Amino acid sequence: MNIIEKILAKNSGKKEVYPDDFVWARIDFGIANDITGPLAIREFEKNGFKKVKYPNRAGFIPDHFTAAKDIKSAYQVDILREFSKKHKIKYFFEIGKVGIEHVLIPDEGLALPGELIIGADSHTCTYGALGCLSTGVGSTDFACFLATGKLWFKVPRTIKIIYFGKLRKNVTGKDLILYTIGKLGVNGANYRAVEFSGETIKNLPLSDRFTMCNMVIEFGGKCGYMEPDGKVLRYVRERAKRKYTLIYNDKEVNYEKVIEIDVRKIEPQVSFPHLPSNSKPISSIKKRIYIDQVVIGSCTNGRIEDLRIAAKVLKGKKVKVPTLIFPATPDVYKKALEEGLIKIFIDAGCVINPPTCGPCLGGHLGVLSKGKKCVATTNRNFIGRMGDPESEVYLSSPYIASKVATKGYLGGDL
Numbered sequence: 001m002n003i004i005e006k007i008l009a010k011n012s013g014k015k016e017v018y019p020d021d022f023v024w025a026r027i028d029f030g031i032a033n034d035i036t037g038p039l040a041i042r043e044f045e046k047n048g049f050k051k052v053k054y055p056n057r058a059g060f061i062p063d064h065f066t067a068a069k070d071i072k073s074a075y076q077v078d079i080l081r082e083f084s085k086k087h088k089i090k091y092f093f094e095i096g097k098v099g100i101e102h103v104l105i106p107d108e109g110l111a112l113p114g115e116l117i118i119g120a121d122s123h124t125c126t127y128g129a130l131g132c133l134s135t136g137v138g139s140t141d142f143a144c145f146l147a148t149g150k151l152w153f154k155v156p157r158t159i160k161i162i163y164f165g166k167l168r169k170n171v172t173g174k175d176l177i178l179y180t181i182g183k184l185g186v187n188g189a190n191y192r193a194v195e196f197s198g199e200t201i202k203n204l205p206l207s208d209r210f211t212m213c214n215m216v217i218e219f220g221g222k223c224g225y226m227e228p229d230g231k232v233l234r235y236v237r238e239r240a241k242r243k244y245t246l247i248y249n250d251k252e253v254n255y256e257k258v259i260e261i262d263v264r265k266i267e268p269q270v271s272f273p274h275l276p277s278n279s280k281p282i283s284s285i286k287k288r289i290y291i292d293q294v295v296i297g298s299c300t301n302g303r304i305e306d307l308r309i310a311a312k313v314l315k316g317k318k319v320k321v322p323t324l325i326f327p328a329t330p331d332v333y334k335k336a337l338e339e340g341l342i343k344i345f346i347d348a349g350c351v352i353n354p355p356t357c358g359p360c361l362g363g364h365l366g367v368l369s370k371g372k373k374c375v376a377t378t379n380r381n382f383i384g385r386m387g388d389p390e391s392e393v394y395l396s397s398p399y400i401a402s403k404v405a406t407k408g409y410l411g412g413d414l
Contacts, residue, residue: 001016001017001249001250001253002158002193002195002250002253002255003114003131003133003195003225003227003247003248003249004133004155004156004158004193004223004225005017005019005155006247007114007115007116007132007133007247008023008025008116008133008153009023010114010247011023011026011027011028011116012024012025012026017155018155019155019156019158019256020154020155020157021154021155022152022153022154022155023152023153023155024150024152025116025150025151025152025153026116026149026150027057027117027118027149027150027151028057028112028116028117028242029057029058029059029110029111029115029117029242030057030058030059030117030118030119030142030145030146031058031059031060031061031091031101031105031118031119031120031121031124032059032060032061032080032119032120032121032139033060033062033063033064033101033120033121034060034061034062034063034064034065034073034076034077034080035064036120036121036139036142037060037062037076037079037080037083037120037139037142038080039120039140040120040139040140040142040143040146041080041083041143041146043140043143044143044146044147047143047147049143049146049147051087052087052088052089052146052147053146053147053148053149054149055087055088055089055090056090057149058089058090058091058145058146059089059090059091059092059093059105059110060080060083060084060089060091060092060093061093061098061099061104061105062076062077062080062093062095062098063098063099063100063101063355063356063357064356064357064361065356065357065363065364066095066098066354066355066356066357067354068095069363069364069365077095080092091108091110097330098355099328099329099330099332099355100297100298100299100302100326100328100329100355100356100357101119101121101299102119102121102123102124102126102127102210102214102299103210103299103302103303103328103329103332104328104329104355105119105127106126106127106129106130106210106235106239107329107331108239108241109236109239109241109242110241111127111130111132111134112130112132112236112242112244113130113131113228113232113236113244113245113246113247114131114132114245114246115132115133115134115244116132116133116134117132117133117134117135118134118135118137118145118151119134119135119136119137120136120137120138120139120141120142121136122136123136123214123217123299123300123379124136124137125213125216125217125221125222125223125224126210126213126299127213128213128216128224128225128226129209129212129213129224129225129226129232130228130232130235131225131226131227131228131232131246131248132225133223133225134223135222137151154191156191156193156222156223157191157192157193157256158192158193158194158195158253158255158256159192159193159194159195159255159257159258159259160195160197160253160255160257160258160259161194161195161197161198161258161259161260161261162197162258162259162260162261163176163196163197163198163199163200163201163261164199164200164260164261164262164263165199165200165262165263165264166200166263166264167200167263167266168263168264168266168267170268170397170399171263171266171267171268172208172211172268172309172397172398172399173204173207173208173209173210173211173212174208174211174269174300174301174377174396174397174398175266175267175268175269175397176200176208176212176261176263176266177211177212177214177215177218178215178269178270178271178276178279178395178396179261179266179269179279180212180219180261181215181218181219181271181276181277181279182269182271182277182278182279182280183259183261184219184259184277185219185277186218186219186220186275186276186277187219187220188219188220189216189219189220189221190220190221192220192221192222192256193221193222193223193224193225194216194221194223194224194225195224195225195226195227195249196209196212196213196224196225196226197226197227198260200263201226202229205231205305206231206232206235207303207305207306208305209226210303211300211301212224213226214299214300214379215300215379218276218277218379218380219276219277227248227249228246228248233246266281267281267283268281268282268396268397268399268400269281269282269396270282270285270375270394270395270396270400270410271381271394271395271396272381272394273381273383273392273393273394274381274382274383274385274392274393275381275382276379276380276395278381279395282400282411282414285410285411285412285414286411286412287412288409288410288411288412289373289394289409289410289411290373290409291321291373291374291375291394291404291408291409291410292322292368292373293321293322293323293324293366293368293372293373293374293375294319294321294322294323294324294374294375294376294401294402294405295323295324295326295358295359295360295366295375295376295377295378295386295401296310296323296324296325296326296377296398296401296402296405297324297325297326297327297328297353297358297360297377297378298326298328298357298360298376298377298378298379299328299357299360299379300377300378300379301377301378301398302326302327302328302329302332302355302377303328303332304327304332304339306377306398307325307327307332307336307398308339308341309397309398309399309402310325310341310345310398310399310401310402311336311339311340311341311344311345313399313402313403313405313406314344314345314348314350314402314405314406315344315348317348317406318348318349318406319348319349319350319405320405320406320407320408321404321405321408322351322366323345323348323349323350323351323405324350324351324353324358324359324365325350325351325352325353326353326355326356326358326365327352327355328355329355333354333355348405348406350405353365353366359374359376359386359387360376360378360379360380360385360386361380361385361386362384362386362387366386367386367387368386368387368388368391368393369387369388369391370388370390370391371388371390371391372387372388372391372392373391373392373393373394374386374391374392374393374394375393375394375395375401375404375405376393376394376395376396376401377395377396377397377398377401378393378395379395380393380395381393381394381395400414
């Protein structure tokens with residue numbers, strides 16, 4: 001069995017499981033946010049449940065509208081806060097302590113190797129970089145978790161992607177995943193576990209590994225994962241809030257498909273509207289595309305490593321278009337202050353925002369009007385994703401986004 005199959009077997013009390021089996025499995029940790037959480041709470045209460053089964057395994061993170069953008073979003077947070085108090089939910093992140101959930105949860109030591117983790121948010125697949133099974137669920141499923149501590153799963157088939165070769169200059173994990181999604185298509189891994197492996201992955205920093213697993217959902221994956229190594233162990237040892245068990249693949253594993261990718265051929269990528277799979281190498285964009293806004297942040301690229309890349313490009317320069325910076329958590333914000341990155345951004349003319357999802361989902365703090373174009377380090381560029389249905393979002397790495405900010409356009413002599 002591979003890691004995912006072993007976790008599902010362990011948490012369902014079975015010796016072994018096979019692809020397409022159905023299992024009823026114990027959840028190690030679950031989270032919901034200020035959009036999905038209130039829906040789950042409504043279902044929990046509507047169905048007559050009186051008690052959260054395992055309040056120490058649950059968390060609520062009001063990260064999408066931090067701080068509340070209007071009356072309705074304020075009520076959403078109130079629902080989470082009051083429910084957490086009533087049921088003694090251990091992990092409610094109050095405004096001021098909250099950050100973007102998929103950066104905050106692993107940084108807080110709440111996502112650990114060998115665990116089964118769910119979140120009422122599709123990008124929960126991020127944590128697979130630590131060698132766990134993490135996946136998004138619906139709000140009704142999350143209500144079931146609150147009531148029972150368990151959920152049913154279909155054991156996914158697995159696709160293995162082997163990356164080999166040395167990365168070109170300024171090519172990051174974001175470029176690898178955009179290229180991969182472009183190669184496989186948005187349905188290329190429907191309800192599959194995707195194992196990222198190979199020498200290139202071993203050499204990637206954890207920040208880039210998180211980025212790659214974060215976007216597995218963008219080509220249909222149930223979860224993404226990487227075998228835990230020394231980088232993972234160093235990361236979790238100083239953070240872990242619970243005991244955990246390292247789980248590895250068996251020596252012989254059957255995969256539905258094995259794909260090999262030579263990264264030496266990959267250059268910085270940009271995904272054009274309106275699908276992440278519409279990725280193109282930067283050198284292929286010959287004509288200038290003038291941009292109205294740049295967004296650097298999100299659960300995909302809001303870590304300190306991402307901000308360092310952006311600051312290196314922006315240092316001593318001025319941005320030509322509104323450029324919004326979103327440190328993913330209070331800790332990332334603090335580190336950016338201590339390292340002088342915030343000063344670099346302000347001197348360049350950027351706007352510094354609180355740790356929040358902000359415009360990524362068309363929420364607030366940078367929503368686009370009709371006809372406006374934005375280059376963003378976020379994970380989705382669907383029609384209307386960041387605002388008006390006639391606006392456009394181009395996905396890129398922090399490096400490319402920062403370069404665009406200093407030029408005001410994408411392509412050409414960028």
